[in-house]
Amino acid sequence: MxxxxxxxxxxxxxxxxxxxxxxxxxxxxxxxxxxxxxxxxxxxxxxxxxxxxxxxxxxxxxxxxxxxxxxxxxxxxxxxxxLAPLDDLFALARMQECNNYLASTVHINHAHRPRASRWADEPEAIAGMQRKVAQNMTENFRYLEQTYLQNGPWVLGERYSVADGYLYTVGDWLASDGVDIRDFPAVYAHRERVLQRPAxxxxxxxxxxxxxx
The missing domain is CATH 3.40.30.10 (Glutaredoxin)
Incomplete structure (x- = not known):
């Protein structure tokens, strides 16, 4: 290969x-x-x-x-x-559901702070979008915590997958968005578990x- x-x-x-x-x-x-x-x-x-x-x-x-x-x-x-439940169609779709939410919703909400000029030119419009970022990211991570981290240590329960490295990566942006990751105990605990992995x-x-x- x-x-x-x-x-x-x-x-x-x-x-x-x-x-x-x-x-x-x-x-x-x-x-x-x-x-x-x-x-x-x-x-x-x-x-x-x-x-x-x-x-x-x-x-x-x-x-x-x-x-x-x-x-x-x-x-x-x-x-x-x-790294993915290739033998379980529902679990695989669940993993993709989480990954696509991170990409299409959470990442976009985060990007409105450092990349607001993608969506507007007027300073007041840019400032308004940036003020909304912390609220949106808080809502997103509350959803992630309640939806994916209630039934085990990983996004797919007892089974680690690529979704866990992705969630860790996006969660690491919270501080720059004015959100304390410790406000989401399950997300914070997940972050600490991911960090312990040698890979x-x-x-x-x-x-x-x-x-x-």
């Missing part, structure tokens, strides 16, 4: 895919994209992903993008790692841009 190459920017949702690759013990190359230097808009990166966003995963069949798609791809490519520690240790000298 050819080596995979993951394009990742620190602090982004691409970390969830990086965690999945480490959980699967998948040989891969990591390419760090410096958003502060606008590398995501460089011709070199746009040739990889014309969207100018991360993650992007280079495979022997081509480039894949979008976090839920990449998480499922890794889980299917390395079934022995048991997660390896992913975190390698997902940092080198410091300027």
């Amino acid at each position: 050819s080596r995979l190459k993951l394009y990742l920017a620190p602090g982004t949702c691409a970390l969830a895919v990086h965690i999945a690759l480490h959980e699967a013990d998948a040989g891969h190359e990591l390419a760090l994209v410096n958003f502060a230097a606008s590398q995501q808009r460089s011709p070199e990166y746009l040739a990889v992903n014309p969207k100018g966003r991360v993650p992007a995963l280079v495979t022997e069949q081509g480039v894949l993008t979008e976090t839920p798609a990449l998480l499922l791809y890794v889980a299917q490519l390395f079934p022995a790692a048991q 997660v520690q390896r992913a975190l240790a390698t997902a940092q841009l080198p410091k300027a000298s």
Whole structure:
């Protein structure tokens, strides 16, 4: 099997895919994209992903993008790692339900703070969207806690999956959005469990841009 190459920017949702690759013990190359230097808009990166966003995963069949798609791809490519309930259609759909909620609702609500200019040009409109972020993220994580973390230590109960690394990744944005993760005891406990996993520690240790000298 050819080596995979993951394009990742620190602090982004691409970390969830990086965690999945480490959980699967998948040989891969990591390419760090410096958003502060606008590398995501460089011709070199746009040739990889014309969207100018991360993650992007280079495979022997081509480039894949979008976090839920990449998480499922890794889980299917390395079934022995048991990162998705591939033998249970309902549980698999439940995992995808959570992953798509994180991508389509929670991530978008978070993005209204640092990326409000995507949706408006007027300063007053941007400020209004940014003021709403903490409330929206609070509602989102209250829903996540009540829906996915009441029946076991992981999103799928007793079974760890790629959804757990994804939930951890998005939950790590709460502080910057003015929300205290400790307001959600089950989410906070889940975060601490995820952090104890060796694969997660390896992913975190390698997902940092080198410091300027």
